[in-house]
């Protein structure tokens with residue numbers, strides 16, 4: 001008898017409509033997720049397919065002849081043929097080397113040096129296409145016939161090889177794409193983030209503790225609170241202008257320096273840290289404070305011994321996310337002059353420096369084809385660091401989360 | 405070293421005089437058997453406002469030493485508010501304004517020179533919902549004594565922790581896992597941990613706000629036995645909605661109604677022979 005009551009839904013139009021509506025809604029949601037996911041996949045595929053070649057570089061084995069003409073111009077250390085193949089930058093340091101050690105004069109040395117960027121590009125992207133007889137592909141990098149034959153011959157001799165591009169991680173920017181690397185930008189980022197952390201973390205956490213645990217609830221603190229929340233929504237470029245006016249023009253911090261950039265990003269990160277710290281403090285259950293007060297704790301003891309330990313994971317997570325955001329910022333750094341050509345890693349916070357996203361930006365605006373893969377590789381490094389930071393945040397939260 | 409709770413009986417007996425002034429709110433008339441009791445905490449003409457709303461009206465109450473005093477009454481009548489006055493937990497609520505006088509052993513606890521930290525280590529509190537710190541069982545108890553410098557040395561501290569847990573009747577259950585989180589205990593155990601925590605600083609008075617209301621009957625019985633044992637050393641004020649509980653544990657009972665104390669008497673008299681109609685209505689369940 002119960003069958004009639006419970007299973008008749010197939011014939012009940014109202015129930016059928018309800019099921020259909022539910023299915024439709026679910027399908028829309030799945031569609032939305034799929035689109036988002038597809039975009040992410042497309043983005044990663046694009047970046048990786050463009051960028052992975054930057055981690056490999058063709059090198060040529062050359063004979064370096066320390067003669068007296070090379071003492072004046074490094075190029076002369078190579079024979080004429082090789083000068084066309086090897087990177088001009090590879091011989092730059094020869095005059096200085098002879099200068100430092102005159103005994104080198106008259107000796108020779110075999111060495112692997114990067115090939116010119118055009119040849120590198122041709123080998124990476126053009127040669128296979130040509131060999132596959134798709135000669136009509138216009139975008140394929142090409143070389144003059146004579147040079148191409150020479151390169152092919154060198155490959156047959158085994159004197160041109162592809163190797164892992166350690167140089168990308170150990171040198172700074174260069175006007176020669178085959179020598180350009182990400183190192184000085186990474187050092188610059190490290191300095192900038194260090195300064196951002198040093199100025200935003202203590203000020204932010206202490207402000208949050210004061211506002212959340214000590215401050216009376218009055219008009220003044222409410223105004224401050226509203227303003228901090230608004231500050232977090234201010235476009236980052238405005239912080240750049242503020243940094244320019246305040247730190248560079250007023251306090252005389254050197255332009256383009258990591259100090260100027262770090263302080264500017266510190267201004268930007270401060271409200272984020274304050275807001276996330278306050279949220280973490282507010283998440284500590286009040287009975288814990290009550291219990292501590294009832295045991296005769298002063299307010300500072302309550303905060304130090306009970307509230308802070310419980311909220312530390314939240315505070316750290318918020319700080320890391322704030323830093324990650326600062327790390328990806330470019331606009332305010334343009335204003336304080338951190339988009340600069342920086343071949344040498346800065347050795348201090350007062351020196352001109354650049355940062356990873358700014359380096360990516362610089363490379364992206366270069367016309368040479370070889371910079372395209374550098375750009376993509378730079379983005380990959382940037383993303384890898386960001387993902388590491390965010391993973392650290394998640395890890396910290398998981399590890400130190402307390403339950404009550 | 406910490407010392408046992410052996411404060412000398414203060415000379416406040418003569419101040420236990422019947423309050424005058426409000427005939428209808430029945431000041432705590434000296435009841436039978438109180439003449440030989442010391443008044444530990446004495447509240448006189450206590451008024452309390454939350455902003456503009458008055459929650460307590462001219463309260464007078466004596467809490468006798470080494471006795472359990474129960475505060476009963478309908479919800480919202482001001483029991484918790486009054487209890488929080490006694491260790492100045494109300495100071496934490498910005499909107500609260502308090503008038504009147506509350507003394508502990510004859511000392512005005514609202515006097516400007518009073519150190520709240522010292523007051524609160526003399527007047528401990530146990531809350532309705534167990535609220536152990538998110539630390540180990542050991543740390544829960546050791547925290548405050550260490551903070552107040554009651555003990556020095558690891559040995560003394562260990563001893564004190566054991567002593568407090570034993571007194572709270574929890575030692576046998578947790579002695580082998582002192583380093584596990586206090587929050588991992590059962591509700592009843594957590595509440596006893598909170599009591600152990602409160603007695604670790606060796607208070608003279610313990611305030612309990614519905615300490616057993618979130619516990620099952622068995623855990624409640626354990627807490628009640630514990631209260632009964634504790635009253636030999638401590639003065640206890642307990643808020644409860646459970647009239648049987650008040651009858652079981654308390655020597656004295658105050659009936660609160662609308663922010664006033666309608667009746668205060670020894671528990672037997674109050675329950676068997678209430679003076680006021682309101683009290684009778686409440687304890688017989690006719691309160692509406």
Ligand SMILES: Nc1ncnc2c1ncn2[C@@H]1O[C@H](COP(=O)(O)OP(=O)(O)OP(=O)(O)O)[C@@H](O)[C@H]1O
Pocket residue numbers: 454459477478479480481482483484485486497499
């Ligand atoms: N923090 C506060 N702010 C404003 N009003 C409050 C506050 N705490 C309590 N009150 C008010 O004071 C009155 C007494 O509250 P109190 O908590 O003392 O009652 P209670 O007797 O403990 O009630 P219950 O038995 O439900 O716990 C109530 O009207 C309550 O609304």
Ligand SMILES: [Mg+2]
Pocket residue numbers: 483484485613
């Ligand atoms: Mg209450």
